[in-house]
Amino acid sequence: MAHIADPTAVEQLEQEVTEKLGFNDHFHDHHHGDKYSANFLTHYIFSTDHKMIARQFLITGIFWAFVGAAMSIVFRLQLGFPEADMAWLKPILGKWIQVNSSGIGKLDPEFYYALVTMHGTILVFFVLTAGLSGTFSNLLIPLQVGARDMASPLLNAFSYWFFFLAGVVMFLSLFLSTGPFSGGWTAYPPLSALPQASEGSGTGMTMWIVGMAFFIVSSLLGGINYITTILNLRTKGMNLWRMPMTIWSFFVTAILGVLSFPVLLSGVLLLMFDRSMGTSFYLSEIVVGGEVLDRVGGSPILFQHLFWFLGHPEVYIIILPAMGMVSEVLSVNARKPIFGYRAMVYSIMAIGFLSFIVWAHHMFMSGVNPLISNFFVIFTLIIAVPSAVKVFNWITTIYGSNFRFNTPSLFAVGFVSMFISGGLTGIFLGNSAIDIQMHDTYFVVAHFHIVMGVAAFFGMFAGVYHWFPKMFGRFMNETLGKIHFWGTLVGAYAIFWPMHYTGMAGVPRRYYDGGASFEAFKHFDDLNKFITIGAIVVFFLQIVFIINFFYSIFAGRKLKVKNPWGANTLEWTTPIEAGHGNWPGNIPTVQRWAYDYGKNGEDFLPQYVPLKEGEHDHGGH
């Protein structure tokens, strides 16, 4: 069993731990753990236990990922096969498929934009923010720092329920007769500020704003909890330099969230006043459909500043948790300490800091002063430095190791691959001079999908496969997992690699027909079809994942030992079916950093194993 640590060593260690440290698998009578599993509602639905909330976030995230991906398939069909008959989609999409007299169904152009808008909103916020950070920050922060639960379990449950509510509002907006919001996930005014600007700008946009306001509340409640838990509830001996990379990345992610989401909230509040109270924060002298509006003195650029002040940190809110989990998964499976632990931590901090002073690189095309652009170009390019440090350290962590190729570690390696590919094109786009050429082409679509879309998904998959035994007490199927990995890796490159070429040739993004109406881009028709076929294949591979996930919850191979991967971190010291409070007896005390793999001839030394006489502690001050 190559993908599992030496089972006898693991069992022996667990026995020693049970005897000497007193955190065994037996819940004591006095413990309040069982109260929480009193009935179905309190245990599974209105739970305040961080492990249950993590599972709620994950399953809700999977639902949204499915919805968002299905939308992308519909608009990819439109882009790859603009002439094809879509009448077969009529049972699902109803009036948004217009069937003409000869029975040929066409996707409504207005609805195409709604699909693209909702795809962006759902994937960026609901899946890769709440689904990723919400799941793993909730699951791992208390378990890995050695806490009974979050600082405020109640606010934590509210965090999930605000997310749920945001989802309900956003989902209902899909069924409006005027359709959901269709002005792009960035919700730029005037399309977002004037209800009469387009079909989706009316009720669709109102529901988008309400949904996003709930979502922001959810993120803030989660974030303040994560920060407080990490700062104050670490177990004895868990000093900052002994924290696993996962905790560092969740910590910086939470800080980015609490600093940037309120700024989006302010932008959205001003937008609400513009929409319904007649103010003109973002609206200037404007004519809609021949009608001159009485708005004066506003600036749409102001919204872009407020939006991207969140929007740029947001991409790091998405990618940093993935980076942390990948560091952990790579180190565990390489049986080597993460290379350059402190450099990794400082890189995360540097990326987090820089993410706040580069937002205007999204606005080079908005008429920003070129002098100011220079400032943003320089800081954007500087982000390449900490990013390169991280990539170098991941590669050196694997280098020369006896690497265990299992599904989580494959996805972690895939993450590194995607992050390099997508990161390199970031260096192009960070230059305002090149960005002005590339900005509205498929080059940008390729860049951000690879670097934050696919890469973050790979990090998330690595996390799901790696911590699935912790969440559900069973393993996911390895064969299906490997099919999922190889198919998705090849498929994702097949989708996004060609977009670099079409983008460099100038094919514009956001076009209903994918640029097919331009004579100059006719020769890309086949490439466009290829991309669409790739997207469909990848979509079905994700269904393989979903089947594997739900099948394994009920019928996967059972977990027999507490620490199946031979990992050092504390989450693997809890019972397989951990109750509320995580450790039935005592909380373990931390004696060393999280990366003592292959030290002094030992395969691994978990964090609770005390230091030997004269042994150097990497986590020491």
Next chain:
Amino acid sequence: MGELSTPQPGRYRQSSINEQKLLLWVAIGTIVMLFGAFTSAYVVRRSAGNWYEFKLPDIFFASTLVILASSVSLHWAYSSFKRGMEQRYKIGLIITMVLGLVFVVMQYLGWIALDQSGATFTINPSSSFVYVISGVHAAHVLGGIGALVMATLHAFTLPFRPTKRRRNRFELVVQYWHFVDALWVYLYIFFLFQS
């Protein structure tokens, strides 16, 4: 395996600060960012020109004094609570609550005065900003008044016992109230310097 140190039976804290206070500090950080964004938007928008100039109504100066006084009375209530002086603690709380309500009413009168002076809500972003920023601040003050109502109910219904638990809970209210007070002082000075 070497010497094993004593495991921790309950929960373990890295510092003596209470989690709820730390949570509130981080939450205050998010509110600071919200108003930081509003006031930065104000500055950026103002520098773009087409800006309607007007004078801030004097009533905002009076409301500033009122909310400052409310912080003083709340501090008085808090130190009385610590020293075990039940009567002063109750009176201090009621005074603070009344001053808080007076503050919100005065802000409302301030908006009416603004409107009558010609700086209406929709005439120009310059005045819209004042309404929105002071309005969102007033909403935060109302949240604080809600907390004060709870604290007052506790003061009058529960037997007076200045335990650590009660003190922590009261300190949360005090921490938040001083914050919304300081926030308004910042906003008022900001508006003064801008006009």
